[in-house]
Amino acid sequence: MVYSNTNQLDSWLNTLPDEVKNSYRRYKRVVDVMTKEPDPIVGQTPKEVVWTKNKAKLYRYQPQSKKTNRVPILMIYALINKPYILDLSPGNSLIEYLTNQGHDVYLLDWGTPGYEDRHMKLDHYILDYIPKAVKKVLKTSEASEISLLGYCMGGTMTTIFAALHPELPIRNIVLLTSPIDFSDAGLYTNWLDERYFNVDKLVDTLGLIPPDMIDFGNKLLNPIGNYYGPYISLADRVDNEKFVANWKLMQKWLTDGIPFTGEAYRQWIGELYQQNKLINDDLYIRGKKVELRNITANLLNIAGKKDVIVNPRQAEPLNAKISSENKTYHLVNTGHVSVVTGSKAINEIHPMIEKWLTENSN
Secondary structure, rough: OOOOOOHHHHHHHHOOOOHHHHHHHHHHHEEEEEEOOOOOOOOOOOEEEEEEOOEEEEEEEOOOOOOOOOOOEEEEEEEOOOHHHOOOOOOEEEHHHEEEOOOOOOEEEEOOOHHHHOOOOHHHHHHHHHHHHHHHHHHHHHHOOOEEEEEOOHHHHHHHHHHHHHOOEEEEEEEEEOOOOOOOOHHHHHHOOOOOHHHHHHHHOOOOHHHHHHHHHHHOHHHHHHHHHHHHHHHHHHOHHHHHHHHHHHHHHOOOOOOEEEEEEEEEEEHHHHOOOOOOOOOOHHHHHHHHOOOOOOEEEEEOOOOOOOOOOHHHOOOOHOOOOOOEEEEEEOOOOOOOOOOOHHHHHHHHHHHHHHOOOO
């Protein structure tokens, strides 16, 4: 049976039992959400670019209230995915929350690398980009000290940077689900075993590691849940507009990956996952030895109990290695992404981070 217009279809649907009509309308809504509705708007907290280098930009977020904390916060995210997960939407944004509480917030956005950037190493990001961003934050804010907040791989890079620069005025470090000890990385330990995974051949062949390849590996940690779970949840809760709005936001971010520069990827996999050099003080960045005991800043180290990307055993060992007197390890009941977005993050983790920063900044 074929209908030439919507009115005819609606007339026919009205002849059906309510249960059938509701099922059809729910099905149509799911299809519309996935295929017709526009992408949600992300990263809405007002900001300005205060510094650039190559593809990278340093954003300063406009305070939504009077600045009450004298120590500015520089956020450093991973080299994969886009950092707007920290500013996903109004009311669901760590950045918005901190600015509303009077913090001076900055974000280092690495941008999207091109093939011409394939030779960039961790050395470039950690020794060329982060130091200049820190200098710009201190100058712009007219502050004498700085707080660093690193999420995921960005936290690992933040830790390496802090260990290499004990002379800098780093007052506080907040780490969110950041791997430091790679001896037990769950399934990644098996998958990336150097006996089976030839990282050099991969990098030499591709130059840039495609985001789809990284996303595929992450989804394989729970293939049923990651590939089908989101769509089953959407079908079950499509009548809940708040759920649909959040679903669209997360799907946008999850599919918005960026390439991983080849040489940085070679180090990340080879020297960290395969050889576990960081926790053992065997890592060198541009000839400089990374010694974690050089870190003396106040530390808030947060890990997610349900995190399968970075399990808590990878984050916790940092606290025993550094020289800081004020150091806290906090295990929260979240996954890797829900540590910064969603109801648990909004109601518990964002306020906890803000309170800790305030107590250790003033």
